[in-house]
Amino acid sequence: MNKRKYIFPLAVAAFGLWACGEDNNSTTACVTEQCLIDQYGEFNADSANKALEDSILAAQGGSSSSSLTVYSAERPDPLEAGHEMELGESSSSEAEVACGPQTPWACVSSSSLILPEPSSSSHRHHHSSSSSVDLPPVSSSSVVVVPPTLANDFVEDHRSECQIGNIPTSVNNAKLPDPFMGLDGKRISSKDEWKCRREEIGAMYEKIMFGQKPRNPEKVEGSFSGNKLKVSVTDKGKTISFSVSISGGGTKDKPKPGIIGFASFGGCGSLGASTNGLGVAMISFNPDDVAPENGGGSFFQLYNGSDAGTAIAWAWGISRVIDALEKTPEAGIDVHHLGVTGCSRHGKGSLIAGAFDERIALVIPQESGSGGASLWRSIAQVNKQKGTQFVQGLASAGTEGRWLKSSFKNYDGKETTLPFDQHMLTAMVAPRALLLLDNQSFDWLGEVPSNYCGNASLEVFKALGIEDNYTYAQKGGHNHCDLPQDHYDEVKAYVNAFLNESGTTKGKVESFSSIAKWNKSEWIDWDTPTLK
Numbered sequence: 001m002n003k004r005k006y007i008f009p010l011a012v013a014a015f016g017l018w019a020c021g022e023d024n025n026s027t028t029a030c031v032t033e034q035c036l037i038d039q040y041g042e043f044n045a046d047s048a049n050k051a052l053e054d055s056i057l058a059a060q061g062g063s064s065s066s067s068l069t070v071y072s073a074e075r076p077d078p079l080e081a082g083h084e085m086e087l088g089e090s091s092s093s094e095a096e097v098a099c100g101p102q103t104p105w106a107c108v109s110s111s112s113l114i115l116p117e118p119s120s121s122s123h124r125h126h127h128s129s130s131s132s133v134d135l136p137p138v139s140s141s142s143v144v145v146v147p148p149t150l151a152n153d154f155v156e157d158h159r160s161e162c163q164i165g166n167i168p169t170s171v172n173n174a175k176l177p178d179p180f181m182g183l184d185g186k187r188i189s190s191k192d193e194w195k196c197r198r199e200e201i202g203a204m205y206e207k208i209m210f211g212q213k214p215r216n217p218e219k220v221e222g223s224f225s226g227n228k229l230k231v232s233v234t235d236k237g238k239t240i241s242f243s244v245s246i247s248g249g250g251t252k253d254k255p256k257p258g259i260i261g262f263a264s265f266g267g268c269g270s271l272g273a274s275t276n277g278l279g280v281a282m283i284s285f286n287p288d289d290v291a292p293e294n295g296g297g298s299f300f301q302l303y304n305g306s307d308a309g310t311a312i313a314w315a316w317g318i319s320r321v322i323d324a325l326e327k328t329p330e331a332g333i334d335v336h337h338l339g340v341t342g343c344s345r346h347g348k349g350s351l352i353a354g355a356f357d358e359r360i361a362l363v364i365p366q367e368s369g370s371g372g373a374s375l376w377r378s379i380a381q382v383n384k385q386k387g388t389q390f391v392q393g394l395a396s397a398g399t400e401g402r403w404l405k406s407s408f409k410n411y412d413g414k415e416t417t418l419p420f421d422q423h424m425l426t427a428m429v430a431p432r433a434l435l436l437l438d439n440q441s442f443d444w445l446g447e448v449p450s451n452y453c454g455n456a457s458l459e460v461f462k463a464l465g466i467e468d469n470y471t472y473a474q475k476g477g478h479n480h481c482d483l484p485q486d487h488y489d490e491v492k493a494y495v496n497a498f499l500n501e502s503g504t505t506k507g508k509v510e511s512f513s514s515i516a517k518w519n520k521s522e523w524i525d526w527d528t529p530t531l532k
C-alpha cells in the first residue's frame with residue numbers, strides 16, 4: 001500500500017485535531033487530492049505534510065510551538081487494531097468539540113485516540129517514514145480522531161462508486177465502437193476516468209450479452225482441508241457450496257501466488273508445462289459445480305430466475321473463490337497475486353472472470369473464439385464473404401452451452417447495431433495484465449476476427465501507457481487447447497512479472513497468420529487518447 005494512504009489521512013486528522021480546538025481561526029486546509037496537486041504539484045506524503053505545515057503556520061502568523069510526529073505503517077503502525085495514541089490526561093469530563101466543514105470526522109470526544117482496524121488489503125505493502133511539523137498546543141481535553149475510511153483498491157469492482165448512464169441497446173456503427181466514449185457522450189481524458197468507464201462497459205455487457213453478475217452476497221466463508229478449499233455462499237436466505245482443488249500452495253505465513261484454472265479436460269487450465277518451476281499454486285475450478293451447461297447448478301439455485309448465462313455465472317463463482325481465499329489464509333494463497341486461465345469455452349470464461357473482477361492480476365484466455373476475444377463485426381463479415389458459417393456466428397454462440405443471455409441471439413445479422421464489440425471486453429482487464437493466446441489452425445475459432453480483436457485491444461493499453469501489460473500471440477500448427485512451446489516464454493514472462501514480481505515483460509502483438517491483414521483505419525474511426 002502506498003505510504004500516502006497512511007500518512008495523508010493522519011496528517012489531515014492531525015490538522016483536524018488542532019482545527020477543532022477553542023482557538024480555531026477558521027484556517028482552511030488543503031486536504032483533497034486535486035488541491036495538493038494544484039498547490040504543490042504532486043499528491044503524496046510530502047505534499048500532504050507540507051499542506052499541513054503551511055496551514056498551521058498561516059493560522060499562527062508564521063509562529064510555532066509544540067510538535068507532532070506523523071507516523072506511517074511501521075513506527076508502529078497506528079492503524080493496527082489495538083494501538084492507542086494518548087493525547088494527554090483528561091482533567092474534566094469529555095470535551096464538547098465543534099468541527100468545521102473541512103474536518104467533521106476529526107472531532108469526537110473521548111480519552112484517547114483509537115484508530116480503526118483497516119481492511120486486510122491495506123497491508124499489501126508497507127513503507128516506513130515519519131516527519132515532524134509544529135502545532136499549537138492541544139487543550140487538556142482528549143479527543144478521538146477518526147480518519148477518513150482508507151481507500152481500498154483491492155475490490156471486485158468499483159460499480160458502487162460509478163453513475164451508470166442510459167445504456168443504448170442499438171446503434172448504427174459498422175466500425176468498432178469507441179471504448180473511450182462515455183454513455184454521457186463525452187470522451188474520457190484521464191486514467192482516473194477509466195475506472196468508471198470500464199464499469200459502464202461492464203454494465204452494457206451485463207444488460208445485453210451476459211446477464212447480471214450478482215454482487216456483494218450476504219456472506220462468503222471458506223474452509224481448507226487437505227488440498228480442498230470449500231466455498232460457502234449465503235445470499236437471499238439460501239446457502240450453496242462448492243470446492244476447488246489447490247496444488248503447490250504455500251503456508252499461512254508464506255503464501256504463494258496462484259493461478260485459477262478452469263478444469264478443462266480434467267486439469268487446471270491448459271497452460272501445460274509452461275508454468276513448471278515458476279513457484280505458483282494451481283487452483284482447479286470446475287465450472288460445472290457452479291453452472292453446468294445443461295442447466296441447473298448452485299448458482300441458479302441461489303439466484304432462481306436470474307437472466308445470467310453460464311459464462312457470467314462462472315465468473316461469479318471465481319469471484320467467490322477469491323472471497324473465500326481472502327478469508328482462509330491457511331490455504332496458502334497470496335490473493336494479491338492471482339491469475340486466471342482457461343481454453344475454448346473456458347477461455348471465454350476466464351476472460352469474463354478477469355474482466356469483471358479487478359482482484360485478478362493476470363488474465364490468460366486461450367483460444368476463446370466467439371463470445372471471447374473475437375470481434376462480432378468481423379465474424380459477420382467473414383461469414384458473409386464465405387457465404388457460410390465459416391466462423392462460429394452470433395446465433396450459434398448465443399445458444400450453445402447457455403453461455404450468454406438468451407435474448408442476445410436476437411443480434412444475429414445485426415452485429416453492427418451492438419453498442420460494443422469484444423475489444424471492449426478485453427479492455428476491461430486494463431490496467432491489469434492480459435495475455436491473449438490464439439490458435440489459427442481452426443476456422444471455427446475465427447483466425448481473422450480473433451487477430452483483429454487482438455490488434456484493436458492494444459489501443460486501450462496504449463492510452464493508459466501500459467503496453468507492457470498486454471500481449472496478443474497467435475500461432476497455428478497445434479491441437480486445440482494444446483499450448484505450443486512457442487508460447488511458453490510468453491507465459492513464463494507474464495507469470496514472473498505479474499504474479500511473482502520477479503521480472504519484466506515487453507508487450508507485443510504477434511501473429512503468424514498469412515490471411516489476417518489488420519488495417520486499423522478499416523475498423524477504427526476514433527483517435528486513441530493519451531490518458532493523463
